Every structure is written in structure tokens, then in C-alpha cells.
Amino acid sequence: MPENPLNRPVRILHLEDSRVDHALVKFALQRSGLQHDILLVDTLDDFGREVTSGRYDIVLADYHLPGFSGLDAWDRMVELRVDLPFVILSGAIGEAAAVEAIHRGVSDYVLKDNISRVAHVIERAIEVSETRRAKARADADLAESRRRLAELAEHLQTSIEQERADIAREIHDDIGGSLAAVKLDLAWIARRPALDPDVRQHMDTALEMLQHALGASQRIMMNLRPPILDQGLVAAVQWLGGGFEKRTGVRVSVRRSADQIDVPRPVQLVAYRCAQEALTNVSKHAPQATQVDIDLSDREGVLTLEVSDNGQGLSAEALRKAKSFGLLGLQERAAKVGGWLDISSSARGTSVILSVPLDGVTATEPETEGANHHNNDRTRDSQQ
Ligand SMILES: Nc1ncnc2c1ncn2[C@@H]1O[C@H](COP(=O)(O)OP(=O)(O)OP(=O)(O)O)[C@@H](O)[C@H]1O
Ligand SMILES: [Mg+2]
Numbered sequence: 001m002p003e004n005p006l007n008r009p010v011r012i013l014h015l016e017d018s019r020v021d022h023a024l025v026k027f028a029l030q031r032s033g034l035q036h037d038i039l040l041v042d043t044l045d046d047f048g049r050e051v052t053s054g055r056y057d058i059v060l061a062d063y064h065l066p067g068f069s070g071l072d073a074w075d076r077m078v079e080l081r082v083d084l085p086f087v088i089l090s091g092a093i094g095e096a097a098a099v100e101a102i103h104r105g106v107s108d109y110v111l112k113d114n115i116s117r118v119a120h121v122i123e124r125a126i127e128v129s130e131t132r133r134a135k136a137r138a139d140a141d142l143a144e145s146r147r148r149l150a151e152l153a154e155h156l157q158t159s160i161e162q163e164r165a166d167i168a169r170e171i172h173d174d175i176g177g178s179l180a181a182v183k184l185d186l187a188w189i190a191r192r193p194a195l196d197p198d199v200r201q202h203m204d205t206a207l208e209m210l211q212h213a214l215g216a217s218q219r220i221m222m223n224l225r226p227p228i229l230d231q232g233l234v235a236a237v238q239w240l241g242g243g244f245e246k247r248t249g250v251r252v253s254v255r256r257s258a259d260q261i262d263v264p265r266p267v268q269l270v271a272y273r274c275a276q277e278a279l280t281n282v283s284k285h286a287p288q289a290t291q292v293d294i295d296l297s298d299r300e301g302v303l304t305l306e307v308s309d310n311g312q313g314l315s316a317e318a319l320r321k322a323k324s325f326g327l328l329g330l331q332e333r334a335a336k337v338g339g340w341l342d343i344s345s346s347a348r349g350t351s352v353i354l355s356v357p358l359d360g361v362t363a364t365e366p367e368t369e370g371a372n373h374h375n376n377d378r379t380r381d382s383q384q
Contacts, residue, residue, distance in 0.1 A: 066188065164225055261303070309349045
């Protein structure tokens with residue numbers, strides 16, 4: 001007995017002008033034991049009405065009908081946007097017609113001489129169609145969840161940048177402002193004549209600490225929302241490289257195609273964050289590195305930023321680490337401005353290359369990243 005993939009009687013729409021053939025089909029189905037309900041129609045109009053009713057699981061159609069063919073019925077069904085498995089059941093239709101039918105998308109065909117196979121063919125056609133629909137559903141779900149994930153990533157980036165800007169502003173207004181006021185007061189006291197030497201010594205230490213705190217709050221502000229970006233990408237990347245060299249002792253050389261590279265603010269921010277993340281990665285993951293080369297170019301209408309180190313390189317697995325989001329986040333950011341990220345690695349080190357075609361990137365300057373909606377799925381990784 002055929003296994004019914006639907007777990008309920010199969011609802012069959014039978015398009016056939018011969019009552020005898022219809023009876024033969026019913027007989028063959030009964031003998032097979034396939035649970036079914038079957039309805040007979042013999043005109044194209046009746047077929048069109050029934051097939052759109054949503055009451056059927058499959059169509060079984062004769063090929064030669066009075067005034068039309070099984071393929072006309074198929075075309076009508078496609079026209080009506082009904083997606084049902086469709087099996088042609090006919091006397092000899094010839095190989096060319098059979099190939100044509102399958103080519104157009106008909107599920108299968110059975111020769112009337114071979115009518116005992118009909119239940120099996122029905123069962124298989126339904127199974128194939130169910131699998132295809134399940135795959136289409138899964139593909140649609142996957143595409144939707146990818147879209148939502150990209151949206152979430154964009155939202156997170158925007159929130160992070162906004163938060164950074166807010167914190168930087170608060171440090172500037174509250175902490176920076178208060179520290180500057182205290183400094184003025186202390187300096188005023190320090191200028192008093194005949195100050196007790198003990199008091200003066202404490203005053204000097206306090207001023208020193210204050211200077212340190214002011215420096216620290218400025219440094220934190222720079223990291224949160226680098227005003228250096230206002231001086232252009234080249235200056236900002238050089239500033240990043242210089243700070244990195246000072247902190248880590250790793251030599252950084254910056255090469256650029258021009259002293260001033262003007263790109264829209266969103267692209268500038270993506271490039272800056274890319275250089276920042278790549279440098280942080282060198283200090284975290286490439287302890288043997290002694291040299292970092294940063295190449296910045298806007299030749300041929302494409303902004304490229306390449307950060308290469310001479311550390312030990314990285315493996316393909318490294319890029320799939322569950323809790324590593326740095327490079328992944330950069331890929332999302334790059335895609336948002338119409339660019340992509342390449343990561344290449346060898347025993348001689350790692351290179352992170354950001355490329356952003358500049359035509360078509362809007363020159364508007366949103367306050368935060370992510371406000372520029374350029375979708376591009378050219379993001380890719382490459383392992384060499
Ligand atoms: N310059 C590099 N040299 C060697 N390995 C690297 C380098 N950059 C990244 N990696 C490897 O690639 C992994 C992924 O880097 P990624 O920046 O995405 O994440 P992370 O630095 O581990 O964490 P996060 O950036 O989220 O704080 C790292 O964990 C590291 O193993
Ligand atoms: Mg990282």
C-alpha cells in the first residue's frame with residue numbers, strides 16, 4: 001500500500017472526458033488502498049473553478065480532451081497562480097509531448113496502460129511538492145531571519161555610536177568642566193603669596209593629579225568620539241597609529257594615496273573603526289607582531305584601507321569563534337556603506353582590507369553610524 005504523505009485522504013481533482021477512464025482510475029486507486037476523495041471535471045472552465053477552490057491536493061489530467069489538452073489545463077492553473085502537483089494520465093502521448101510537459105513544470109505522467117502505477121505516482125508527486133514547499137518556506141524563513149539579524153546589527157551599531165557620543169558629551173560637559181573649574185581655583189590658591197610650604201606641596205601634587213585626570217578624560221573622549229575625524233581620515237588614522245605605537249611598541253607606518261582623503265562621514269567612521277579594531281586585534285591576538293602597515297587609498301573611486309601585521313596569522317576557525325564580534329561587526333558596517341571586508345592571512349601575518357566604492361555613497365553626515373542605508377552583500381572573507 002502506498003504511504004500517504006498527507007496522513008489523510010488525498011483530495012484529487014480529475015480532469016477527464018471519459019467516464020470509463022475515470023472509473024478505471026477510481027478502481028486502480030481503490031485497489032492500491034490509497035485513501036482518497038476524487039472529483040471529476042471535463043471542461044476547462046469547471047477545472048479552473050475547482051482548482052482555485054483550495055479543496056485539492058493534486059490534479060490528475062487526461063492529455064487529449066475535447067477542444068483542449070492537459071497542457072492547456074496546466075497553463076490555466078499556472079495563470080491562476082495555483083501551486084498544486086499536476087500529473088498527466090493519458091494514452092500514448094509521445095515522448096516529445098511528455099518531455100514538453102515535464103519541461104513546463106508538470107510533476108509526472110502515467111500511461112493509461114500502466115494505470116496500476118497511478119497511486120504510487122500521486123503519492124510521489126505530493127511528496128516532491130511538499131518537500132519543495134517546505135524548502136521554499138525554510139528559504140523564506142532564513143532570508144527573513146538574515147534580514148532581521150542585519151537590522152539588529154545595524155540598530156546595535158547605531159545605538160553604540162549614539163551612546164558613545166552621549167558619554168563623550170557628558171564627560172566633556174560635566175567631568176571636564178568641573179575639573180577645569182577646580183584647576184582654576186587651585187591655581188588661584190597656588191598664586192597666593194606666603195603660602196605655607198606644606199600647603200604648597202599638597203597644592204602642587206593636587207594640580208599634578210588634576211592634570212592627569214584632565215588628560216585621562218580627554219583621552220577617553222577621543223576614543224569614544226574622535227574629534228580628530230574632523231581633520232580628515234588620514235589625520236585620524238595617523239593619530240590612531242601613533243597612539244598604538246606609543247602604547248605597544250609595535251612600529252606602525254601609514255601610507256596614503258594623498259594627504260587629504262575626503263570621503264562621506266559614514267564611510268570615514270567605518271574606515272576609522274576598522275583601523276581601530278584591526279589594531280586592537282593585533283595587540284590582542286598577534287603578540288609576535290613587530291610591524292603594522294596601514295595603507296589608505298582612494299584611487300579609482302574606491303576607498304581602501306588595509307591594515308597588515310607581521311604576526312602569526314589567523315585560521316579559518318578563528319573567524320567563526322562564537323564570542324568574537326569585532327570582524328563580524330566590521331563586515332556589517334562595511335556592507336551598510338556599500339563596501340566589504342576581506343581578511344587574508346598567511347604565516348607572515350594578517351591583513352584586513354576594507355573596500356568601499358565611493359560613487360553612490362551619500363555625502364550626508366548622519367550623527368551616528370548606521371543611518372546610511374546601503375545594502376550590499378559583497379562582504380566576504382578569504383583565507384589564503
Ligand atoms: N591580527 C590578528 N592576528 C592573529 N589573529 C587574529 C588577528 N585578528 C583577529 N584574529 C583572530 O580572529 C578572531 C576574530 O577576531 P575578532 O576581532 O572578530 O574577535 P575578537 O578580537 O576575538 O573579539 P572582539 O573583537 O569581539 O572583542 C580572534 O579571536 C583571533 O583569534
Ligand atoms: Mg577583535
